[in-house]
Amino acid sequence: MVNIMRIEIRFAGFGGQGIIKSGIITAAAACLYSQKNAVQTQSYGPESRGGACKSEVVISEEEIDFPKVVEPDVLVVMSQHAYNEYVERVKQGGTIIMDPNMIPHEKELQNVNVFHVPATKIAEEMQRKIVANIVMLGAFVAITGILDKDAVKESIKANIPKGTEELNLHAFEKGFEYAKNLLKS
Amino acid sequence: MSKKGVLLTGAHFMNGDIACAEGAIVAGCRFFAGYPITPATEIAEHLSERMPEIGRIYIQMEDEIASIAAVIGASYAGLKAMTATSGPGFSLMQENIGLAIMTETPCVIVDIMRGGPSTGQPTMPGQQDVMQARWGSHGDYEIIALAPSSVQEMFDLTIDAFNLAETYRVPTLLLADEIVAHMWEKIVIPTAEKIRIVNRKKPNVSPEEYLPFMPDDLVPPMACFGEGYRFHATGLTHDEHGYPKTSSSEVQERLVKRLCEKIRRNEDKIMRVEEVMLDDADVVVVAYGIVARAALSAVRKAREMGIKAGLLRLITLWPFPQNHVAKIAGSAKRIIVPEMNCGQLVREVERAAKETSVVFLSKLGEEPHTPMEILEAIRRNS
Numbered sequence: 001m002v003n004i005m006r007i008e009i010r011f012a013g014f015g016g017q018g019i020i021k022s023g024i025i026t027a028a029a030a031c032l033y034s035q036k037n038a039v040q041t042q043s044y045g046p047e048s049r050g051g052a053c054k055s056e057v058v059i060s061e062e063e064i065d066f067p068k069v070v071e072p073d074v075l076v077v078m079s080q081h082a083y084n085e086y087v088e089r090v091k092q093g094g095t096i097i098m099d100p101n102m103i104p105h106e107k108e109l110q111n112v113n114v115f116h117v118p119a120t121k122i123a124e125e126m127q128r129k130i131v132a133n134i135v136m137l138g139a140f141v142a143i144t145g146i147l148d149k150d151a152v153k154e155s156i157k158a159n160i161p162k163g164t165e166e167l168n169l170h171a172f173e174k175g176f177e178y179a180k181n182l183l184k185s
Numbered sequence: 186m187s188k189k190g191v192l193l194t195g196a197h198f199m200n201g202d203i204a205c206a207e208g209a210i211v212a213g214c215r216f217f218a219g220y221p222i223t224p225a226t227e228i229a230e231h232l233s234e235r236m237p238e239i240g241r242i243y244i245q246m247e248d249e250i251a252s253i254a255a256v257i258g259a260s261y262a263g264l265k266a267m268t269a270t271s272g273p274g275f276s277l278m279q280e281n282i283g284l285a286i287m288t289e290t291p292c293v294i295v296d297i298m299r300g301g302p303s304t305g306q307p308t309m310p311g312q313q314d315v316m317q318a319r320w321g322s323h324g325d326y327e328i329i330a331l332a333p334s335s336v337q338e339m340f341d342l343t344i345d346a347f348n349l350a351e352t353y354r355v356p357t358l359l360l361a362d363e364i365v366a367h368m369w370e371k372i373v374i375p376t377a378e379k380i381r382i383v384n385r386k387k388p389n390v391s392p393e394e395y396l397p398f399m400p401d402d403l404v405p406p407m408a409c410f411g412e413g414y415r416f417h418a419t420g421l422t423h424d425e426h427g428y429p430k431t432s433s434s435e436v437q438e439r440l441v442k443r444l445c446e447k448i449r450r451n452e453d454k455i456m457r458v459e460e461v462m463l464d465d466a467d468v469v470v471v472a473y474g475i476v477a478r479a480a481l482s483a484v485r486k487a488r489e490m491g492i493k494a495g496l497l498r499l500i501t502l503w504p505f506p507q508n509h510v511a512k513i514a515g516s517a518k519r520i521i522v523p524e525m526n527c528g529q530l531v532r533e534v535e536r537a538a539k540e541t542s543v544v545f546l547s548k549l550g551e552e553p554h555t556p557m558e559i560l561e562a563i564r565r566n567s
Binding site: 023024027028031032037038039040041042043044045046065066067068070 | 196197198223307308309364367368369370371475478479481482485551552553555556557
């Protein structure tokens with residue numbers, strides 16, 4: 001069977017939130033630090049800040065022919081616009097991880113598992129709103145279990161500006177712990 | 186002194202643009218001139234750091250016309266040279282691409298195709314420059330264009346593009362789309378002994394005996410300015426000395442036909458395709474670039490359903506692999522051509538397929554054809 005192991009993940013928000021970076025870190029974690037196949041593709045507008053933005057990752061044990069996401073297993077979403085655009089395209093039984101403070105208007109959804117992770121607020125409490133995407137990534141790793149935590153931490157270190165390792169790994173742990181508590185409750 | 190070195194052997198996770206830049210470095214590119222444009226900017230950005238650190242030249246020019254002009258000059262001075270652009274910049278380069286063809290200048294031009302015409306959709310993919318790549322400059326000529334489908338091929342085919350440019354003294358195009366250029370994927374950079382590098386043929390006569398445009402097996406050996414060989418290069422029709430001969434029908438016929446023949450007679454050595462499950466295929470998808478990845482997925486799904494489908498993936502777009510298409514047209518019932526344009530390479534496929542019917546699938550905008558869309562076309566036509 002082809003594609004039996006194929007997992008599709010979509011990160012979405014607006015330009016400047018680190019959406020594309022989240023996808024690259026995730027795909028690199030799968031590919032270089034977990035010995036799986038992975039590919040990241042992206043879509044953004046000509047405006048580098050504020051425009052709609054998505055970053056897609058396909059992870060598979062097998063060779064990946066088509067690299068784009070068709071029907072995501074997981075949607076990680078950080079803006080109202082992206083939520084409206086993509087929330088109804090998640091696979092039946094799939095997972096939605098959303099930042100509720102960025103998405104005031106939520107829809108009634110069936111057959112999906114929805115997790116609220118206030119990543120932007122958590123990042124603001126750390127005095128560094130810029131790491132909200134990494135908080136979200138920590139939550140994503142805890143909730144989905146698709147990737148090994150240490151592999152993602154290695155990938156974060158390899159894909160962020162030098163000197164920000166401590167800040168980013170701290171943000172990752174914050175998101176991871178928040179989601180662990182969510183899962184317990 | 187080199188900080189990171191020339192050849193980064195090993196596994197990496199990078200995007201297509203960066204892989205292209207690293208491929209150029211490995212191929213021996215010593216000079217890059219360009220003007221940043223989405224979605225090719227990362228090539229320039231990456232080379233602006235890498236070229237100086239390994240003692241090579243990176244110049245950001247004032248525009249794309251100047252960029253290709255600088256590349257031609259650098260190549261004539263003996264350096265392997267490259268530029269990278271997208272649709273609007275590629276349009277500006279067309280006149281000087283003709284000069285590179287006429288002066289038989291080895292060089293590599295990367296065109297990352299975005300949505301056109303005009304400035305179109307800068308961040309979206311397209312396959313709309315395929316005919317411009319072939320016919321964009323005026324006059325008769327042959328050109329080489331390669332179409333990568335993966336980040337690995339962005340690296341590999343950039344090296345091939347330099348090798349072909351050096352072998353045939355012709356501008357060679359890497360014609361990629363925005364998705365392949367911006368996609369992040371694992372690539373493996375091989376060890377030096379596994380990489381084939383070709384350098385231009387040099388004259389084996391003294392400067393006094395050298396005729397710069399006297400072909401040796403259709404391609405003239407190339408001395409470089411500054412090596413003691415005095416010669417003249419011009420966009421005007423020229424004789425074997427390189428001097429203009431604007432009134433001689435015979436010289437025009439001899440020169441222009443040779444510019445075409447040096448590619449046409451070597452088509453078999455230049456053309457590359459990937460054939461997937463073609464032996465017993467009733468329906469064959471002919472595709473290239475990112476669309477070929479959707480087509481491969483569709484063909485595999487069709488086979489699971491018991492449909493005899495196959496894929497002919499074109500790696501060389503120009504010269505067009507017409508013999509490969511003619512061969513499948515002899516055994517398949519239908520050919521399906523999905524492209525991210527309004528119908529470009531499909532016309533070449535129709536020409537080569539003769540009596541076999543060809544179905545065209547157009548797609549424009551953000552997303553390529555999905556595997557399901559191509560699978561549906563395979564089912565309808567099986």
